[in-house]
Amino acid sequence: GAVVSQHPSRVICKSGTSVKIECRSLDFQATTMFWYRQFPKKSLMLMATSNEGSKATYEQGVEKDKFLINHASLTLSTLTVTSAHPEDSSFYICSARDPRRLNGGVAKNIQYFGAGTRLSVL
Amino acid sequence: QKEVEQNSGPLSVPEGAIASLNCTYSDRGSQSFFWYRQYSGKSPELIMSIYSNGDKEDGRFTAQLNKASQYVSLLIRDSQPSDSATYLCAVNLPTNAGKSTFGDGTTLTVKP
Numbered sequence: 698g699a700v701v702s703q704h705p706s707r708v709i710c711k712s713g714t715s716v717k718i719e720c721r722s723l724d725f726q727a728t729t730m731f732w733y734r735q736f737p738k739k740s741l742m743l744m745a746t747s748n749e750g751s752k753a754t755y756e757q758g759v760e761k762d763k764f765l766i767n768h769a770s771l772t773l774s775t776l777t778v779t780s781a782h783p784e785d786s787s788f789y790i791c792s793a794r795d796p797r798r799l800n801g802g803v804a805k806n807i808q809y810f811g812a813g814t815r816l817s818v819l
Numbered sequence: 820q821k822e823v824e825q826n827s828g829p830l831s832v833p834e835g836a837i838a839s840l841n842c843t844y845s846d847r848g849s850q851s852f853f854w855y856r857q858y859s860g861k862s863p864e865l866i867m868s869i870y871s872n873g874d875k876e877d878g879r880f881t882a883q884l885n886k887a888s889q890y891v892s893l894l895i896r897d898s899q900p901s902d903s904a905t906y907l908c909a910v911n912l913p914t915n916a917g918k919s920t921f922g923d924g925t926t927l928t929v930k931p
């Protein structure tokens with residue numbers, strides 16, 4: 698399957714620090730990537746859709762000034778958690794949407810996930 | 820009604836049995852359907868994709884799609900303890916422009 702690389706895998710930082718997480722699509726050019734967060738034993742929560750060359754689309758309730766997303770190339774999206782606080786501690790996961798098509802022209806539209814970043818803010 | 824619904828479980832089956840996971844979706848126009856497996860503390864991993872009505876088999880896994888009834892299921896044959904995980908159903912709803920909408924997941928435990 699396709700590979701999406703995400704790093705760092707784990708970050709421990711002090712309150713007030715900004716943390717940058719990178720997500721790279723290694724097998725295909727991803728015009729669209731997604732950022733999720735997940736609390737223990739809870740469902741995936743979509744934070745935002747990252748669009749190459751344009752502004753990200755944030756889900757309701759997600760602060761765009763707090764969670765800065767940049768998608769400057771077709772293979773890289775970054776999420777920066779600005780001025781992190783303990784309540785931002787969570788598991789952050791990116792995914793990239795495969796734009797390639799099956800034989801017959803149907804869009805695959807498969808989302809491949811990175812390994813995730815576990816953020817702990819002290 | 821949620822756009823993608825799964826039984827939350829937990830579902831428990833003995834080793835060697837067939838595990839059956841079900842998912843229903845709201846939009847009849849949906850075209851792409853996926854099953855992901857998520858181990859505790861890890862990110863989701865794609866295990867099956869299905870685009871047309873019928874069955875699709877891959878090893879011990881079979882995905883079944885019925886667009887008329889708006890459900891997609893995953894069967895795991897000869898279940899193993901290593902299959903114990905949360906299984907996420909994802910559907911690309913036409914209203915979401917190619918973005919997958921995920922169910923909340925069904926937690927499966929396979930007991931030795």
